[in-house]
Amino acid sequence: MCKYMPKDCFNKEEVTIAYFSMEIGLANSMTTYSGGLGILAGDTIKSCSDLNIPLVGVSLLNQEGYFKQVIDSEGNQIEEPDPWVPKDHAELQPEIVSIWIQDKEVKVRAYKREVKGVAGYSIPVYFLDTDFEGNEEWHRSLTRHLYGGDQLYRLAQEIVLGIGGFRMLQALGFKNINKYHLNEGHASFLILELLSKTATKSDLGWQFDPELVKKTCVFTTHTPVAAGHDHFPFETVKSFLGAYFPYNMVEGAVRDGQLNLTRMALLYSGYVNGVAKKHGQITRDMFGDSEIDHITNGVHSVTWTAKSFKRIFDRYIPGWREDPFTLRSAWGIPSEEVWEAHMEAKRKLIAIINEKNEGFSEDVFTIGFARRFTQYKRPNFIFRDEKALKEVIRKNGKIQVVFAGKAHPKDFQGKEILKEVFDIAKNPKYKVKVAFLENYDMGLAGHLTSGVDIWLNNPQRPMEASGTSGMKAAHNGVPSLSILDGWWIEGHIEGVTGWAIGEEKYRCNDELAEKRELQDFYKKLAMIVRYYYKDREAWIKIMKDAISINASFFNTHRMVHQYVLNAYFKTGIIAANPVENGVEAANKE
Known part of the structure; x- marks a missing residue:
């Protein structure tokens, strides 16, 4: 079976793919997952490490887990916290980055877990954490509960994942990422961050490069159930993120005043897939997009x-x-x-x-x-x-x-x-x-x-x-x-x-x-x-x-090969890293 990198050559400069997922299940003792999506993400990363894929994973810490299920004598489900201890499974990194939510600074740090493949190649997975001194209590809570809280809590979590995740990778030294794989729509705010990095100033004002972002993003959608596609009031999104981002560039993903994160990912991903042949067809019908492909899931x-x-x-x-x-x-x-x-x-x-x-x-x-x-x-x-x-x-x-x-x-x-x-x-x-x-x-x-x-x-x-x-x-x-x-x-x-x-x-x-x-x-x-x-x-x-x-x-080995050939390499040569362009320089003016 093809190996993509020699086993002893891992370094940050050669990592070109970043895999973002709201949940990643790597071990039973790390309750960072709720079910199929997270376990699939973990299996994907395990196969990438077996195949020496130059990839890095990004997720939330979810320190209190999803929930521990207890069934009482009457058959009622009771949800209890299901905590895990990060320091027993991962290494706290010194880097700290900042994002802004409702005009308040939120600091983000990360724990690193190494996933070693059968031949010794290791892939790092970074679990983002806001639960430390210096953040307000509500902000500290954002990385405690997987899918917890109300809609505003979920919105803030997804901002931490997409925008905080990108900034953390930059702070950690991953400067040569040319593919961002969004495993479901939860990480779609990454797209606003990438768009902002393509900005150039002209006589007409700030201009952005959507085609560059499309070449950079891969999106996998996992459900035909409408409730599984996150959406938030567009005005609330703006109030949470502030004036920094080019909101006019994502208006095509707004329906009835709601910003649909799946549609935003569809607009700005050069490769989109469902997770089985039939699901690809259903997704094309749901969103009216004939370009949506399929790669059938597997397991490790x-x-x-x-x-x-x-x-x-x-x-x-x-x-x-x-x-x-x-x-x-x-x-x-x-x-x-x-x-x-x-x-x-x-x-x-x-x-x-x-x-x-x-x-x-x-x-x-x-x-x-x-x-x-x-x-x-x-x-x-x-x-x-x-x-x-x-x-x-x-x-x-x-x-x-x-x-x-x-x-x-x-x-x-x-x-x-x-x-x-x-x-x-x-x-x-x-x-x-x-x-x-x-x-x-x-x-x-x-x-x-x-x-x-x-x-x-x-x-x-x-x-x-x-x-x-x-x-x-x-x-x-x-x-x-x-x-x-x-x-x-x-x-x-x-x-x-x-x-x-x-x-x-x-x-x-x-x-x-x-x-x-x-x-x-x-x-x-x-x-x-x-x-x-x-x-x-x-x-x-x-x-x-x-x-x-x-x-x-x-199995995920076959699945990962298909992602490499159809998604990661299919769009051809990628332009310079978006972070080197535009707003980065403008912010220094």
Whole structure:
């Protein structure tokens, strides 16, 4: 697999790519992430370090985390702080930069975490921090809570990320960045900072160079859900940032008085992508932009492969850690060793489940569902027809189901769905054994995606941008049973890598579509359970196909190669670093 820089040559002068993300999940003990976006960002950086990509990461410290989920005896979700200790995981840097919010100075510092790749190349990730002496209390709080507070708190956080992040990189000595990758719209205020740096004075006043900024920016959008695209009152943005920035240059991103950060990123990014083929199409339709591309997400193979599978991959596929594409050779691993690796992971998961539940068995077919609890992801889909579910069991064999996932603190409908699942799990009379595991995090995700027998995903189409949990499962030989949405449209081969629920396209209303999906689901589930119990050798073949076909492709090494070729290098030679131009000189006048 291609390496982009020799391992011993890392220095700041050669770093040309800056990766900005509101959350970056690097380790379970660093609660700097809420879910898929942050974990994907962490996996991306890990693969960049494995491939020697000259990149630096920027995020917020999020010292109190997202939240620790506690479920009370009634099934209600309680959100508690989930703090981590920065000095135990990262090194405080001496540099301090200033930004201005509502005409008040806010000082920003950073903690550096080194991410070392398989060959020794290290990538620094800087976590921005405002919680120190010299800042007002509200300003100190801005880097404590991921997605916390009200709209004004969120606005200020995103100013810290985009503008504070740029200034911190400059202070740290990263002078040769020619690509800024915005992982979702949270960092879009970076664009205003970059525009200001292109200013030149003329007889007509200050002129700016939007084309230079477009050549410099890459933007990845992650959701087709409208609520996932941040927007703020334009006048409030101006009052927060002050008169310094060229607001007239971003008026094209204003709708009904609201500055839409996704639209601002679309206006000023030379390369824009969705995170799966279908999502790219949906995003083009949403924003009327035919230039939006797609790069399908992946997962970091070494991170998400269970220890039992790592051992057999090391034995039979040497080099897979450096080049996950070689996992296509997994079909040649002896079936009995694949099964034993799976059962080792399954026994670990069953032990975790039985710590707070009773009666889960390693001999029973186990279904896994773990993701954010919200209406469109339909966590209770499997329970819609209890009679049909009981009939599947009566005719084909026992099943048990394990759930995990958090509802957003303000998603009250999602919390009610979680409570419904919890009530079923605690009902001793329910025919199916069900467990809900609280506080879904990276550690629990690793056990779930490697320890179940099949991975269930049943969102409402076309709301799933990509999804990555099924990719993690595939790395451990766990096939998917999924709606044809997101990545599964590309990864699905019926009866080979898993099974589809319903069809990709329906010419009917949502209610009738769901009815058809349910009918197909119970029909497929009956066949799968029978298959699992009656034909073990054929089942193991599907496990190996999931690894050799899906794990070998749906990984962040392949994804990063596509970003390098399609996004980072595609726009050609980049002009001089924007910071060397314009306003920098004007400010000295």
